[in-house]
Amino acid sequence: MILKSQVEWALHCCAILAGLPEGRYLSTKALAEFHGLPKEYLSKALQSLSQAGLVHTTLGPSGGYRLAKAPAELTFLEIVEAVEGRSRTFVCTNIRANNPCRAPGYCEETPCAVARIMWEADEAWRDKLRNVRLSDLVEILSKEIPSDLWKRSFEWVLERAG
């Protein structure tokens, strides 16, 4: 069970977009080049963010993406769920229904304890991601990334932002 690589891509792209000045847009092409990713496929991840309402887009030259909310209002969970989906990681195939001792039609209304426990763990994972904001990430990165690299990256992005 491994998350799609698009999750990583989306998180990194949002981190970049968080640093974009008000009203400017960054294209798929620039984001793909910056991260060394296949442009067409990265585009699918960005479309997921767009469909989830996390980013705003414009068409045409100088078009692209910007965040739809302030980084302090955007959680990791929103980004992860946008590309990975909202379904639970444990799916119940209802194997208890096959119990040969069971009276037919019985015992299938509510999920059993196994499923509930697994779903609780799932929820703990989501809670953790829900409590990290994109602004938290940017803050950590700004401290950890060497300032010259940080600055050059910022300039690289600005040159290409429409």
Added chain:
Amino acid sequence: MILKSQVEWALHCCAILAGLPEGRYLSTKALAEFHGLPKEYLSKALQSLSQAGLVHTTLGPSGGYRLAKAPAELTFLEIVEAVEGRSRTFVCTNIRANNPCRAPGYCEETPCAVARIMWEADEAWRDKLRNVRLSDLVEILSKEIPSDLWKRSFEWVLERAG
């Protein structure tokens, strides 16, 4: 990102084995029949449990599986990890290494904040599963499952346990 169905199978099988009297064994065949699962494939899940040391096996007629520890000493996490593996759900493909502004060979020693945050969420998921014992599950099931079905299932298993 969805857990293998073998996770569900393994949990249900452990729940059954937890009710097995001391010193007796239940075969793959019986477990597969009880749950309506393909015997050969379920066998792979049970082999995973065996390799992880969670169950004990014997060969020959009347052979099969029993728990290697008391249900109170067996956690959900152990069972889940036995079949699903211990690797993290977020894998870092190190895309920051492609940053065109970066000085070559720089900034690749430690995982970045993105990975660390995702791994923390992973750990929260594991913590939750680590804190549920197989005995907890059995206790809940014994309350929730209709007593006649519970009793008949128990007898069904005993008839086939070697």
Added chain:
DNA sequence: CTATTAAGGACAAAAAATATCCCTATTTTT
């Protein structure tokens, strides 16, 4: 000796992830 079992290797089928390609409508620039 025979029947039954777990273990495990080889292989096959199905599903999901990872792309690539191409067309359309829109918008900016020229």
Added chain:
DNA sequence: AAAAATAGGGATATTTTTTGTCCTTAATAG
């Protein structure tokens, strides 16, 4: 008005993972 660049999205292909089957081997109980 024309041209160029963009997001969106459908169709398709490739690769990897999951799911499942089949068969052989060694051990064990009766």
